[in-house]
Amino acid sequence: MLALFYIFIAVAVGVSFWQITRVMNLRNVIANDSDNNKQGKIALGFMVFLYAMMIYCLLAMNVLMLPESSSIEGEHDDRLFNITFILIGIVQFIMQFLIFYFTYKYRGRKDQKALFFADSHKLELIWTVIPAITIVLLIGYGLWQWNDVMYVGDDENPIVIEVYSQQFRWDARYAGADNELGLGNVNFIDINKQNTMGVDMTDPKSQDDKQVTELYLPKGKKVLFKFRSQDVLHSAYMPHFRAQMNCVPGMVTQFAFTPKYTTEEMRKNQEVIDKTKGINKIRQAKGEDPYVFDYLLLCNKICGASHYNMQMKITVVEEEDYKKWLGEQKTLAQVIK
Amino acid sequence: MSAEHHHHKETFVTKYIFSTDHKMISKQFLITGMFMGIIGVFMSMLFRLQLAWPEKSFSIIEAFLGSHQQTDGVMNPDTYLALVTIHGTIMVFFVLTAGLSGTFSNLLIPLQIGARDMASGFLNMVSYWLFFISSAVMVISLFVEAGPASAGWTIYPPLSALKQAIPGSGMGMTLWLVSMAIFIASSLIGSLNYIVTVLNLRTKGMKMTRLPLTMWAFFVTAIIGVISFPVLLSAALLLIFDRSFGTSFYLSDIFIGGEVLHYQGGSPVLFEHLFWFLGHPEVYIILLPALGISSEVISTNSRKPIFGYRAMIGSILGIAFLSTIVWGHHMFVSGMNPFLGSVFTFTTVLIAIPSAVKAFNYVTTLWKGNLQLNPAMLFSIGLVSTFVTGGLTGLVLGDSALDIAIHDTYFVVAHFHLVMGVSALFGMFAGVYHWYPKMYGRMMNKVMGYWHFWLTIIAAYGVFFPMHFIGLAGLPRRYYTNTNFPMFDDLADINVFITVMAIMGGVAQLIFLANFFISMYRGPKASQNPWKSNTLEWTTPVEHIHGNWPGKIPEVHRWAYDYSKTDENGNYVHGQDFVLQTTPLKDGEEPS
Numbered sequence: 001m002l003a004l005f006y007i008f009i010a011v012a013v014g015v016s017f018w019q020i021t022r023v024m025n026l027r028n029v030i031a032n033d034s035d036n037n038k039q040g041k042i043a044l045g046f047m048v049f050l051y052a053m054m055i056y057c058l059l060a061m062n063v064l065m066l067p068e069s070s071s072i073e074g075e076h077d078d079r080l081f082n083i084t085f086i087l088i089g090i091v092q093f094i095m096q097f098l099i100f101y102f103t104y105k106y107r108g109r110k111d112q113k114a115l116f117f118a119d120s121h122k123l124e125l126i127w128t129v130i131p132a133i134t135i136v137l138l139i140g141y142g143l144w145q146w147n148d149v150m151y152v153g154d155d156e157n158p159i160v161i162e163v164y165s166q167q168f169r170w171d172a173r174y175a176g177a178d179n180e181l182g183l184g185n186v187n188f189i190d191i192n193k194q195n196t197m198g199v200d201m202t203d204p205k206s207q208d209d210k211q212v213t214e215l216y217l218p219k220g221k222k223v224l225f226k227f228r229s230q231d232v233l234h235s236a237y238m239p240h241f242r243a244q245m246n247c248v249p250g251m252v253t254q255f256a257f258t259p260k261y262t263t264e265e266m267r268k269n270q271e272v273i274d275k276t277k278g279i280n281k282i283r284q285a286k287g288e289d290p291y292v293f294d295y296l297l298l299c300n301k302i303c304g305a306s307h308y309n310m311q312m313k314i315t316v317v318e319e320e321d322y323k324k325w326l327g328e329q330k331t332l333a334q335v336i337k
Numbered sequence: 338m339s340a341e342h343h344h345h346k347e348t349f350v351t352k353y354i355f356s357t358d359h360k361m362i363s364k365q366f367l368i369t370g371m372f373m374g375i376i377g378v379f380m381s382m383l384f385r386l387q388l389a390w391p392e393k394s395f396s397i398i399e400a401f402l403g404s405h406q407q408t409d410g411v412m413n414p415d416t417y418l419a420l421v422t423i424h425g426t427i428m429v430f431f432v433l434t435a436g437l438s439g440t441f442s443n444l445l446i447p448l449q450i451g452a453r454d455m456a457s458g459f460l461n462m463v464s465y466w467l468f469f470i471s472s473a474v475m476v477i478s479l480f481v482e483a484g485p486a487s488a489g490w491t492i493y494p495p496l497s498a499l500k501q502a503i504p505g506s507g508m509g510m511t512l513w514l515v516s517m518a519i520f521i522a523s524s525l526i527g528s529l530n531y532i533v534t535v536l537n538l539r540t541k542g543m544k545m546t547r548l549p550l551t552m553w554a555f556f557v558t559a560i561i562g563v564i565s566f567p568v569l570l571s572a573a574l575l576l577i578f579d580r581s582f583g584t585s586f587y588l589s590d591i592f593i594g595g596e597v598l599h600y601q602g603g604s605p606v607l608f609e610h611l612f613w614f615l616g617h618p619e620v621y622i623i624l625l626p627a628l629g630i631s632s633e634v635i636s637t638n639s640r641k642p643i644f645g646y647r648a649m650i651g652s653i654l655g656i657a658f659l660s661t662i663v664w665g666h667h668m669f670v671s672g673m674n675p676f677l678g679s680v681f682t683f684t685t686v687l688i689a690i691p692s693a694v695k696a697f698n699y700v701t702t703l704w705k706g707n708l709q710l711n712p713a714m715l716f717s718i719g720l721v722s723t724f725v726t727g728g729l730t731g732l733v734l735g736d737s738a739l740d741i742a743i744h745d746t747y748f749v750v751a752h753f754h755l756v757m758g759v760s761a762l763f764g765m766f767a768g769v770y771h772w773y774p775k776m777y778g779r780m781m782n783k784v785m786g787y788w789h790f791w792l793t794i795i796a797a798y799g800v801f802f803p804m805h806f807i808g809l810a811g812l813p814r815r816y817y818t819n820t821n822f823p824m825f826d827d828l829a830d831i832n833v834f835i836t837v838m839a840i841m842g843g844v845a846q847l848i849f850l851a852n853f854f855i856s857m858y859r860g861p862k863a864s865q866n867p868w869k870s871n872t873l874e875w876t877t878p879v880e881h882i883h884g885n886w887p888g889k890i891p892e893v894h895r896w897a898y899d900y901s902k903t904d905e906n907g908n909y910v911h912g913q914d915f916v917l918q919t920t921p922l923k924d925g926e927e928p929s
Contacts, residue, residue: 005837012844015788016851029780029861030868031711035787039710042791043718049795050722053802061806064827066742074742081739088729095696095725102703103718106639107710114640114901114914115705118929123701124648124694131693138736139686143679145738150675167502167593186592198592227672231593232496233605235670235745239811242742244670248605249495250589253672278827291823298822300745300813302489303496304503305415308816 033109040107047100054092063278066239067271070295070316071257074242076145084138152256158224161215163297164197165227165234165247167304170297170312171197174210174326182206182332186230186249195336198230207333210326215297215314217259218322224256237300238314240266246301259316266316267293355466357458360881362465363443364776367769369465370436371850373472377427382843384420387412389836391818406484414817418487419505421815423479425490426513430520431475433623433761435468438562441626441768442531442555444776448874449549451540451891453884456533460526467523471516478512486513489815491612494587494605498579501594510580514573521570528559528566535559540873542893546650547918549872549897550636550643553650554629557657558622564661565618572611579603609671613664620757621660625653627764628695628724631717633897634767635699637870638714639706640914642898642929645698652691652698659688669737670744678737685735689728696725707901707914711868712786713771719794720763726798727756730805745815748808751801759797766790766849773856774863778879781860785852789845796842803831869915871897876919891919899929 031039069078106112152158160175162184175181183200199206217223227236229247236255237244245255266272272293280290299310317325356362383402386395394410406416443461447454455461478485487505488497492513500507535548535556548556578584579600587608588600636643643649665673665681699721708714730752733739743749766789773781807828812819819825866875873893877885899916903909910916910926922928 005833005840008837008841009844012792012841013847015792016844016848029783031709031714031783035783036708036710039715039787040708042787043710043715046791046794050798053798057803057806061803061831064806064810064831066809066811077738077742080736081733081742084733084736084739088732092726092729095700096722098700099703099718099722099725102700102706103708103710106703106706106708108640108707112707113903113907114707116642116901116903117644117701117705118642118898119645119647124645124698127697128690128694132690135686135689135732138732139683142682142686142736142738146675146679146682149738149741150678186590186597189592189597191595231591232499232502233493237745237811237813239742244741244744246671248672249591250602250604251606251672275824275827279823282826282829283823291826293824296822296824298811298813301493302418302815305413305418305817307418308414308818309821311822 031108036108040104043100043103047096047104050096050100051093058089063271063274067266067269067275069240069242070259070261070266071241071243072260073149073257075260076141076148077242080138080141080145083141087134087138149255149257152222152224152254156222156256158222158256159218160224160226162197162226162228163215163236163247165229165236165299165303165310167231168299168306168310170213170236170299170310172212172215172312173197173199173332174212174329175205176208176210176331178205178208180205181226182209184228189230193336197228199332199336201332201336207331209332210329211332211335212329213312215312216322216325217314217316218319219259219262219265219316221319222256222258225254227253227255232303233301234299234303234310235301237298238295239298240295244300262316262318263293263295266295355462357454357462358881358883359443359447359455359458359461360776360885362461363440365465366435366439366443366468367776369469369472370432370440371853373427373431373475374436375846375850376476377424377432378843378846380420380424380427382840383412384417384424385836385839387417387817389833391820405482415487415504416484417817418489418503418815419484419509422486422489422492422505423475426486426517427475428758429490429619429623430517431472433758433765434524434619435520437623437761437765437768438555438558438626439465439468439527440765441551441630441772442527442559444772445551445874446531446534446555447538448775448877448885449552449872450535450538450543451873451893452534452538453886453890455530456538457530460530464523464527464530467519467526471519471523474512474516474519478509478516481508481512483507483509485509491616492576493612494576494579494608495591498576498588499591499593499598514577514580517573518570521566521573524562524566528562531555531559532563540890540893543918546647547893547896550632550646550649550653551626551629553653554625554632557653558625558629561618561625561657561660562622565615565622568611569615572608572615575611576608606668606671606673609668610664613667614661616667617664618660620753621656623761624724624757624764625656627720627761627767628653630764630768630771631699631720633872634713634717634771635702635721636898636900637771637868638709638711638717639702640709640900641702641706642900643698644701645694646896646898648694649698652694655691656688659684659691663688666735666737666740669740682735682737686732688735689732692724692728696721696728709868711770712781712783712790713767713868715787715790716763716767716770719790719797720760720767722794723755723763723797724760726802727752727754727760731756743808745813746808747804747812747814750814751804751808754804755797755801759801763794766793769853771868772874773853773860774867774879775874775877777857777860778863778881779856779860780863780867781856782852785848789848789852792845792848793842796838796845799838800835800842803835807831869913871899871915871918873918876917893918894921896929902929
């Protein structure tokens, strides 16, 4: 690959110098019929290149994509994405064809007359109304999905978990037996007492809260995340669950979803198996340990020098395993003296 | 006022430096913009090296970055962020706003509407020199000790407000803000001048409905600029207050460096609103002039009227109006009220309609034309192609429900680079190739133009098409490296391919630079109307004179697009396939 890189540079530099030396005796500056003919054909050639690349990317890179949504709410997201993608794919293939085919077909010739065609209300009406209708349908589905994801009903009774961000790490706090988080504010931070998340320990709701460095989620139960940041903007990005929300200092933001597959189940998902195989082939060649699939939470808002290394593991387990794990964690009352 | 009145003795200083002539000012904008463009593109080459071969030593990095910015040829993580920040800032504002609008609005507005100069030549000069100062400050900020601004071109606080958060938020950020404040002043003065000139100085017969689409595009662009740039200025001023005078507009409840800061009650979301109130219209401030240029170039070189002239004006106005009410689509996951997200999704996706109309109209203009495939024409066709490719993915990102999963990934980077970066750059190149004879009185070389175009479009697609897919794999943007995530290991090859393509694209620009500067001295002398165009600028003498036309300003009798106008028998009405706007209607000829 490196050699290719240098070859490209050499070719491009060579070409430019070759051209510079030619420019001196080239007086011909306006496209004539032979230029039009040549460039029209190159345009057609470029169209072939473009189609080859688009098709190659669509087929060969499919395995690299994120696997199917691991949250129940994300299912519609995937469906809407597929619909939109097929739609824009069709338009893209048609439009690029028209652009470059017309460039080729109507390349200028001395004996050719252009058609004086300045207006057609019928045509313009067609390509205003058809996109408008399509778009309204897309928006309709999109907005329905948006409202479904963003609003959490009171009756859904989700598990409340706080995700806490700082340069450059994530922590999490489970709401405990009362399922209510105790008050948090940066003024309560006391590193010496291990109160790193700034929890108000005089608040009765705080006592049973549990602070952890990794997320465990039960399969099939709705989880409501509350996000806080202590310094700059961060963004909690959980791509497998189609979930993302900024963490904003001075306010609490939220996002909710229901995990659909446990980590173990996901590792047996065909898409994940294929992707993991590809990754491990590369890792093996470099002599690195094999990769095993895990859900991740990544930082996705530029937050400083180590932005690129701010992650937290998420493990989805069956509900009884989740309860067992949570029972083993210490409450804040036990940790913060 | 007669042209003779303007003939007075010029010194080197009044002709080349403090010139009030719009043609000279446009060249000043172009050269400054190109200089900034070289810096911006070069920076992207450097950080592409890091992305393709993470933490590998490169002598070029060692050569160009300071000792505190790289270690043994490997750039530091905060230098990476500084490079992407300044790359974005330079390309968006200095190249594609000032370089594009500044150059072509200045050159073309007086020439195409039939005016002796801008409404205020003096303010025009001030506008350029403010731009120059702002560019100089931005360049100086690259050399301050802790590095230039590094909080991303969107400079979201608190990262941009606290130097404890990232070193670039110290002196570098201060200079960034100063530079941008001056830049905004320059842009506002320029825009006001453009608006006033278009409204008041049109020659006799040049009705608004006879203006070439370039004029409509520049005119509407100036209006959007006047509406939105002041908001960025106020956002920057409030940020300066937060940084230097202890106010809390954007900051609240911050614990950093082991202490609680005093800020109370502000919100970064406010900054995001103010920033994107400019930031989104800015996309169209960049794009509309490019679309205007390509409308003109495509029509001229197709030897056909632009299809749907009034629909094109309508879509320019529609895009302009909608562009001011869609800024929230950058903030779907910012924590703002989800209801706002619904509203912004609706307005955002509506923009697809006027955009689609434009794209279809371009294609229809090509249909049954007699295409003269000059380099300018190829770049305009390329613009339509990248505008469609990049624009379509906007339907994915503009839909808030879909945006959640791919917000701030490389999918976004691919989308906006194609739709506003590459497209606008292609528009700018088309403009340079097309109006070079008007600027320098000489012609650019076409063979080099062809090489430039094909290498650039292959590189552009090679860089940005695969980039969609690494975004769909979930890779966030602005990562120094993704080697800490095994789940992205399989994207390494694509990153190498993208970098190779990017370097090819960068090197291809050397052909353009060579062509540009060699033609300035050695290009063949231009004829008065080399492209057989209809518009007024081609009725001026090749040699630049103050006041543009010797004698009276010509009167306009028709619209700008009477190409290949034929009578019932299929003969050209005026004996040739173009009719200058100054040509009166023949007896019995219907106005188009």
